[in-house]
Amino acid sequence: MPFEALVAGCLAYVALMFGVAFAADRAASRGRVRWLDHPAVYTLSLSVYCSAWTFYGAVGYATRSGLEFATIYLGPTIVFCGAWWGLRRLVRVARMHHVTSIADLISARFGKSNRLAALITLIAVIAATPYVALQLQSVSLSFEVFATDSLTDIPLAGGGGTALWVAAGLALFTIVFGTRNLAADERHHGVVTAIALEAVVKLMAFLALGVFVVWGLAEGPADMLDRIAQAAAGHDGWLLKPDRWTALIVVSGAAIIALPRMFQVLVVEAADEDRLAVAGWAFPAYLFAMSLFVLPIAVMGQQLLPADANPDLYVLTLPAQSGQNWLAFLVFLGGFSAATSMVVVCTIALATMISNHWLVPLWLILRRKPQTGDPEDLRGFVLNARRLAILAVMAVGWVYYRATGGTAALASMGLVAFTGMAQVLPAMIGGLLWRGANRQGAYAGVGTGFALWLALIFLPSVGIGQDPALPPSVDPLAFAICLSLALNTLAFIVFSIFGMPDPVERLQGLSFVSAVDPVRHGRMARGADQVEPLLVMARRVWGAEDALRFFQSEAAAQGKSGYLPDMTPRFLTRLERRLAGSIGAATAHAMIDSVAGGSELTVSDLMQVATEAQRAKEETQRLENARAELARTATQLREANDKLTALSIQKDAFLGQISHELRTPMTSVRAFSEILRSPDLSDADRDRFAKIIYDESGRLTRLLDDLLDLSVLESGQAQLSITPANLHDLIERALSAASATQPQRVFRLDREPLAEYVGVITDADRLLQVLINVISNARKYCDAEPPVLSIRVRRTLRGGAQIDIADNGSGIETARQALIFEKFSRLNDPARAGGAGLGLAICKEIMANLGGEITYLPGQGGAAFRIVLPRRPPVPADAGLRRA
Amino acid sequence: MLDILMIEDEPNIAEAVRFILSREGWQVALHADGAGGIEAIRGAKPRLVILDVMLPHRSGTEILAELRGDQDPSLAATPVLMLTARGQASLSLPQADAVLAKPFANDDLRAMVRRMLN
Structure with a gap:
């Protein structure tokens, strides 16, 4: 296939992705999110887990280490099997607290500590940068496969220009679709939809290649199995290594939750927790399909291609070598999809963390008076900070790729990232399940894990320092993983036990832990004698009318008349949610428990209630102020009434005065006009009297003019x-x-x-x-x-x-x-x-x-x-x- | 003896009343202020007092009250015709012998004065 055609096809594919993302964003902005929210889209977007490392590297991994590659699929599969139990609650908590990233989640749990979030962001950035570099490398490598005819002579860092173009294009895509707005829920419909489409391409490409390998190159499954068995014999990678495998399963299981890009698609982009019911089986199935043909491809590559061909590129070189240009192109697109989707989501997640936990706090500190800034101002800054962070992440990834000249094994960099982010997991899981976990514990755990990871895994991986001297029977990676995670967890627990959480942390802790376990089975299905206390309690919160209405509608929903529904879990959950809207989740939970569940209130529950009682007191104070305001209004009304009464008296007096003022000149006018009628008047008298009438009528006119003028002026309607x-x-x-x-x-x-x-x-x-x-x-x-x-x-x-x-x-x-x-x-x-x-x-x-x-x-x-x-x-x- | 003493501050009204009553042959004197009103009555001892209610410095009602309380019983009993510009509402002036609302018909004034003087 000509290189130009490849580039053209690639550009067309990129244009398609832009188009899909744009269309999805438009649809979402018009509120048509039904199909965008489909569980299938969600499940497919999770496949961002399968980056270029999985797509290309798994075959290389299998070539080098045999079945061990399966661990990176097993870990997530195990986690997803428990999705309905565990992940669902994680998603619920995250959505309840409007969490934007894993750093945000952990900092929210531990008293909204931004320093903790900043530390986790640092880990994420350090772990992810090589990983991003890796994706760029894989794309440029795959270009090289098409650009050069030789299979063995592919320079690892040959396509620097390609990588730069790819990085620039991805940065553009991410900025355009990743920072369009600052949605409260941080969802990116366009990006997610494009990624779901890429997931389909990825899967199709890999399956097509697998089918081609098994039925085209080998002679069916039976022949394939023979070849695999043949290859497995005498290869030490095929030996079962329980310590290493366990460690790898644990870290890859951790990675599916803790990697920034996975947290982004798994938790942040999830509209609700229900779609995990589908993803719980569909995603493992996807992983299984992706891993099905890894071994056949690896074995066939080893057998058909020259010994010094790069096993990471078998997926491309096998079809290319066999003259299957279209299949090679499809596989190329699959790998391209894997790399780009990973980079885009990873960059969005990192940019969110960097801007939210590094740049914005810094900006707020640097600005002397943060309260003078209007929200619009900050919003613009956040968006720009995010764009800047995207560019920075992309640039650092590219620089890293150029500087290291490419890494020989794709898989190792992936594992470095996995183990790095796994250090966050003890604090996260502990925070979700254990109310006693606190910030000191989180600092200690994450800090210890971070330090050990840096020393034992990250620095050696970039060639600084050396692996610790270990007996040959101990696998260095397994040792490092076990040591760092064990000390991490230990430090977390010990410091949590001896540390004292502050009230905010207690509140958050209670809220997180109770959301994880929202319905206690112990308080289900009790007699109606328990319902009445609940009604009494609800009345205290909502007032009699509202409480009765709620209980009546609940009873009606159960087909009962009257005001006392049965104590079904559904009713209790609904009641708790309604109460939470009024008095906060923690208090609602504690109150319902105390009445319905009979479970004992703990000291921290009571403290929570006290905290929220304080809030209630403030609310009461507010009401009191409102009452005082009402009293003031009443006083003002009374004053206004008095004033009106006084005005009415004044008005009577005024009318009397007007009457007097009008009658006086009229008296003269009337008297003299009668006098003028008498015949025996001298001319002088007649003139004089006529003049008096004239003057007095003028006086009347003036008076009327003045009165009109005054009334216009007094009403404020005078035209000036x-x-x-x-x-x-x-x-x-x-x-x-x-x-x-x-x-x-x-x-x-x-x-x-x-x-x-x-x-x-x-x-x-x-x-x-x-x-x-x-x-x-x-x-x-x-x-x-x-x-x-x-x-x-x-x-x-x-x-x-x-x-x-x-x-x-x-x-x-x-x-x-x-x-x-x-x-x-x-x-x-x-x-x-x-x-x-x-x-x-x-x-x-x-x-x-x-x-x-x-x-x-x-x-x-x-x-x-x-x-x-x-x-x-x-x-x-x-x-x-x-x-x- | 003076027939009529009129206490009225509006010069044109005073002029009109005097002209009307003079042509009937009565002798009319004029005082134009509330102040000094009672002294003018005492000095002139008229057969009839025409008194405006609204006067500067001292109202007609006050002057009337003082007149009715005078030590000289014949003076205290002097008939008084009150003129008021306050309209029908304030026609009840119990100490006055008659009340006339401004503006009035000249015939009413003449008839009323004639009745009071006879």
Whole structure:
């Protein structure tokens, strides 16, 4: 097959993956997740476990070590056989706590300690980087198989350029589909669907090759078995080594849970725990299918290919050698799928951990005031941190691959990663099952395991340090695995026993452990006499009505009438979930146990209850505050009512005053108009009386105008026309208009004209009205001789202006100063001079409408008023609404 | 002897009342403020007092009360016609002999004054 065709086919395949991921993401964003959530998709996505190591390396492994390769399939198979018991609970806890990675899970269990998460992230990064490098190597190696004709002369690090392109493409894919959003549940539908498809390709390719090998190259299963037996004889890899095998089964079983990419697909991407029912048998079946033809391929490769051909590449070189170009291409795609899916998921998982546990905490520490950041800000940072981490992981993997020049055996790097992540497992399992496990224990265990793993496994694997000197009967890998895991577990237990967990940790511990064992069988199927206490308890939590409604509907669901359902596990579970929504999972569990299960409350249960009681107390406090708020509202309402009553009285008084003010001029008008009808009037009298009628009707009109004006101003509905104005001009106009009042009086003006040039933004006509009124009042009431009117203008600090207008008369007595701005305040004034006493009330309302005020200035040696203007008038409350 | 003393602060109303009553041949005097009202009555000893309720400084009701409490029984018994601009609601002024609401018909005023003087 030409190399160009291979590249083209490969690119087409990559494009297909992009398309599938994009379509799945689109479907998910439109809420069509039904088929995306199918257990089959989930099971297939788990096959990310079968990386290029398994795809290519298993055959190489089998060639070198015989049946031992099977251990890496056996471990996961054993774990999945117990999926319904164990993994289901792991998934439940993880989803309950919205866990995003294995580091997150463990840190959440141990009091949400980020340092612990950071440590686990470090292990994951160290373990995974060579592993990523390995995948890049496998892809470039497989390219080389097609690029060169020779089977033996393939340089291990020959395709550096290929690896770079692959790394770049994978980084792009991962960034595009792995960091589209920050979903709360961290699910990536596009990625998972693409991986499920790749899993199918992987399986098909391997099965097709196996069939070809067994029936095409060999002569059927019987012949194949003969050949295998032949190969097994005298090969030390075929000897059963219990210690090594056990150790390998244990680590591979641990890896299926603890590897970052496995945790990602197994736990984080799982929508719920139910799909494990399918995956529990389907995934082992997948593994079995993948391993079925490993031995035949290995044996045939050994027999048909030159002795120095790389056994890791038998799967490719066998069909290529036999001229099966299409099969070789299919196998190539299978290997490519295995490598890419592993790299993508691994990178996403690592990037999530790096950004969540390294970069974001660092960022929050570096920023002095984290609370000032808005969530959007952090969200953007997290996404970018994740993209950066993806690039970094990919780049480090590539650099590692280039720097080490490729590793001879694919399998060994895989095992290094497995054993590294297995160090996390004791803390995880212990945390899930044992309430006494605590953070010190987790630190000690993970730390010990990490150190031993570094010293015994990781550093030797990269050529630093040496394997410890061991008797020949002891397998070094098994020794290292056993030692590190044993000391890890021991340290975890010892430190947990002697350490003291803090309250958060206790709470989390209880929550984790009780979720793992949510339904206690001991409290099932008791008599109805136990149900009533439950109802009493539920009433305390929800209130009588809600509790009765829940119990009645539960009883109805069981086909019973009344309020007391049978104590079925289903009912208890539902009750606990409902209660958990109100009072927290831990308390709900403890409460139901205490009533229904009869199991004893432990000290930590009680502590939990106390913690949550504290929360309840805070809630009560909140309610108390709400009650106080209500009381305040009631008081305010009462005040408002009093005010309304007072207003009503005022309104009556006001109507009386209006009546008086209207009747007075009408009396004159009516009397004189009757008088005018009499024939015997002198012309002078007639003229005089007509003028009185004219004046009094004018007075009536003015009164009505004032009343209307006042009511408009008081309601705040006055239409203001806001313009810039110069106070000097306004004062000039006001003086000239007011001179019509008592025109015979000549006032001396005391002004500072230059200071009056102050620009204001206001309703100039309304302000002019106020100025005229105040100046007219001065002209009317100033009783000094000679009368002096002084006007002062000043800018206020806030950009407004103030105008003081004072005369030199006797002023207003202190007692009346508070009243002059009231309506009809001049009613009993001897000098009311025909005015109804609305002028200053109108002025007051105008100034309020303009956002300023008018006040009486006492102690100025005469009547003095201060008019204060704001920088600009306030926008009326309803103006914004009208615009909107 | 003065026929009528009128205490009213609204000059136009006072003018109208005086014009109407003068044309009937009565002698009408005027006082334009609540303050000094009772002294004006004592000084003039009119046959009839026309008293506005709402007066500056001192209300018509106060003046009426003081008049009714005067030591001189004949003065205390002076007939009083109250003028009010407060409408029908406040027509009950027990110490007054008659109450007239503003605005009034000139004939009503004349008839009322005539009845009170006879």
